[in-house]
Amino acid sequence: MIQVDVRDIPEYNKSILENLRKKINENSDVLSTSLNNSPHMEPRLLQLFQQTYQITLLGFANVSLIMQGVMLEMLLKEIIFEKERKEFHGNFGAAIKHCVQKGYLEEKEIQYLTEFKDKIRNRYQHQDIEELSQGSSVPAYKIPLKKGDIAGSLVKGIQDALEGVAGPPEIIESGRIRAVDFIMKQAADEEIYITQYLQAAWFVKMMARKHFPVE
Numbered sequence: 001m002i003q004v005d006v007r008d009i010p011e012y013n014k015s016i017l018e019n020l021r022k023k024i025n026e027n028s029d030v031l032s033t034s035l036n037n038s039p040h041m042e043p044r045l046l047q048l049f050q051q052t053y054q055i056t057l058l059g060f061a062n063v064s065l066i067m068q069g070v071m072l073e074m075l076l077k078e079i080i081f082e083k084e085r086k087e088f089h090g091n092f093g094a095a096i097k098h099c100v101q102k103g104y105l106e107e108k109e110i111q112y113l114t115e116f117k118d119k120i121r122n123r124y125q126h127q128d129i130e131e132l133s134q135g136s137s138v139p140a141y142k143i144p145l146k147k148g149d150i151a152g153s154l155v156k157g158i159q160d161a162l163e164g165v166a167g168p169p170e171i172i173e174s175g176r177i178r179a180v181d182f183i184m185k186q187a188a189d190e191e192i193y194i195t196q197y198l199q200a201a202w203f204v205k206m207m208a209r210k211h212f213p214v215e
Contacts (some may be wrong), residue, residue, distance in 0.1 A: 023059030030194060031057055034201040039208040045071070045078045049204055056197045061189035062124065068200040069121030072113065075204050079104055079211045092117055104211075112203060120196060 034053060041049060048071040056064040069092060076095035080088040083104060088095060096113050099105045105113070143157030 020058050024057055027057050027059060027194065034198055039205055040212050040214045041208050042078050042212065045074050048074050052197065053201070056193065061193035064193045064197055065120055065124045065189060068197055069116070069125060071204060072116060072200060075207055079207065082211055092121055
């Protein structure tokens with residue numbers, strides 16, 4: 001995260017566009033298959049399906065994971081409406097429970113949705129950084145800062161670490177430093193968001209074919 005001076009906004013916007021182009025090029029091949037053979041979906045679900053694809057393509061890992069949960073919740077609400085012709089206003093967990101009670105879901109479908117709710121949706125919706133980073137660790141170097149030359153001592157410390165003369169790094173485990181927990185969580189997001197999206201997109205298409213037949 002960086003602070004942006006108002007005078008630098010045009011340049012900042014240019015850098016955003018360049019980074020987005022790079023991410024689109026990186027992600028387009030693996031993600032494009034998720035749009036193949038898309039079945040009929042009601043407009044509310046279709047919008048979320050397309051927006052989740054777009055935000056994933058752009059490389060916004062954290063937002064993608066949040067949107068995946070929103071998309072799956074809307075899927076269940078559309079299934080309930082298709083079966084009952086009335087709106088369901090509960091949350092994701094309540095929607096899963098309702099569909100289970102009504103027999104709208106098979107065992108494997110229940111298992112996938114429940115695991116996604118517990119491991120992804122709830123944690124990312126509430127930004128539970130500590131839980132998301134739990135079990136992670138990262139090597140780090142301690143750089144002593146001189147009061148009269150903070151910038152210079154910081155540069156020297158980084159150079160020493162890069163050149164291998166700073167000694168071995170210290171292993172920082174999750175839960176010790178709040179800011180480091182956030183960095184660990186960001187790294188974890190990058191590792192899982194595309195795979196999770198592909199699974200969620202496949203699930204939505206499969207369930208749409210099953211529950212929203214075109215007459």
